[in-house]
Amino acid sequence: MRSMMCMDEVLSLRSRYVISAIHEDDAIVKSMEKSGKTVVKLNLGDPAVYFQTPQYIVNAFTKALQQGMTHYSDPVGLSRLRHAVSERQRRLYRLDSDIDDIIITQGVSEAIMLTNSILVNPRDSGVLFRPYYPQYLPSLEFCMGKGILGDYDEESGWSADIEGLRKRLRAGKRMKYLIVNNPNNPTGSVMERSLLREIAELAKDYGLVLISDEIYDEIVYNGAHFTSISEVAKGIPYIILNGASKVFSATGFRIGFAIVPGSDSVSLSIKSRLRAMSTLRLSASTPAEYAVAEGILNEHEHEISVSRMTTEIARRINNASRLINESEYMHTVLPRGAFYLFPKLDMKRLKFENDREFEQKLLKEEAVHITRGSGFGIADHIRIVALAPEYVMASAIDRINRFCRKHSKR
Ligand SMILES: Cc1ncc(COP(=O)(O)O)c(C=O)c1O
Known part of the structure; x- marks a missing residue:
């Protein structure tokens, strides 16, 4: 039997990079519970957890199960669902x-x-x-790649600093892709069309494949308008990521x-490699694919449920933002999309080494589980998921304030 000493010979180097800040303290939470x-x-x-999956989608899932749709699907996905996705993108963003x-x-x-593994x-x-x-x-590092980081600028409402990033990009660094997430997790910002155009230009100038994660595309509020990358990226290879979650x-x-x-030719090769990769894991869940196809195709029901959910999310997030901005110890930019708050902690007034210590002590002392900003690449912030009902959010923010007072330098 191998000793613990030679574990590096047993395990892959790349698996060392796998860590999720969001799940880091799950074991502590389980033992507290x-x-x-x-x-x-x-x-x-x-x-x-807070907004039940719409009943018409649940019914479609049940029906698929009852009709025996429990076999493997096509590795690239059920054609009914791919048709539905294609129609959705056409309807919402005029994408052909x-x-x-x-x-x-x-x-x-x-x-x-999959995208990292083929690029x-x-x-x-x-x-x-x-x-x-x-x-x-971690997904990039798992493929033994490195990240080149630009910044979203908090002062300007978390707008992307394109000029700053341009200075960091140098030829010869074997740069493959640029990934953006809009609407944004964790900041809640929604990119203006002009900014997205600049991002597409930057990708073009450096020959990067542009990846746009648009998973929150219909969850926008506070006057924001969402633009899909397909509306501005012309003549460059790009990948849109989206889904049902x-x-x-x-x-x-x-x-x-x-x-x-x-x-x-680049897009055609990407498609062909993604198709090949998809065969390695056989397929997605067949009944879930039927259900999501129905979710998309029943536009009337979808419109009702997504607008109801978004209105409620906006109410909860605006209320939680107000409470946070009344705190002496935190300040947040008002989100316009998704459902997260990313307040900055006034660390000068708090007796913590860093946001990791803040996160762990808050969990142990007040039983409130948030995620440290450094897990998202920015220290001295915390990410709060603002989906819970107002009374839950209010009580959690109260506890965070009490915790800050207890650990305040004054
Ligand atoms: C920006 C972003 N991309 C991707 C995901 C993962 O989504 P899925 O449930 O489709 O794997 C999340 C989940 O929180 C997300 O916030």
């Missing part, structure tokens, strides 16, 4: 796509991993803005879409 404590969980962006441009994945999470060789780089969605970097409140279905609409 085991000892009878109730933990307020504001760490995981799961709308289905074919079902062969679409691959159904087990959530956007799998689409991110990245060891020592290649991917370009991303911080704060970033925590899965982007957020807009259809169906996280547990595990359905994502990767859309590669281009007919240039």
Whole structure:
């Protein structure tokens, strides 16, 4: 039997990079719950916990099961669902796509991993803005790639600093792609069309494949208008990632879409490699695909449920933002999309080494589970999922304030 000493010979180097800030303290939460404590969980962006998956979608899932749709699906996805996704993108963003441009994945999470696996060789780089969605970097590093980081600027409402990023991009760094997430997790910002145009130009100037994670596309409020990358990216290869988890409140279905609409040689190769990769995991969940197809095709029911959910999310998030901005210790930019708050902590007034210590002590002392900003690439912030009803959010923010007072330098 091998000793612990030679574990490096047993395990892959790349698996060292796998860490999720969002799940880091799950074991502590489980043991707190085991000892009878109730933990307020504001760490995981799961709308289905608070907004039931619409009944017409649940019915379609049940019907698919009853009709025996429990076999493998096509590796690239059920053609009915790919048709529905193609029609959806046409209706919402006037995108002309074919079902062969679409691959159904087990959530956007799998689409991110598949995309990295077909684009990245060891020592290649991917370009991303911080704060970033925590899965982007480990998925890139798992393929032995490196991240080149640009910044979203908090002072300007988390707008992307394009000029700053241009200075960091140098030829010869084997840069493969630029990934953006709009509407944004964790900041809640929604990109203006002009900014997206600049991002598309930057990708073109450096020959980068542009990846746009649009998983929150229909969850916008406070006067924001969402623009899909397909409306501005002309003549460059790009990949749109989207799925059922957020807009259809169906996280547990595990359905994502990767859309590669281009007919240039790079886009054609990406499609062909994604198709090949999809065969390695056989298929997504067949009944879930039927259900999501119905979710998209029944436009009337979808419109009712998504607008009801978004209105309620806006109310909850605006209320939580107000409470946070009344605090002496935190300040947040008002979100315009998705369902997260990303307040800055006034660390000068608090007796913590860093946001990791803040996160862990808050969990242990107040039973409130948030995620540290450094998990998203930006220190001295925390990410709060603002989906819970107002009384839950209000009580959690009260506890955070009490905790800050207790650990204040004054
Ligand atoms: C920006 C972003 N992309 C992807 C995902 C993963 O989504 P899925 O459930 O489709 O894997 C999330 C989930 O929180 C997300 O916030």
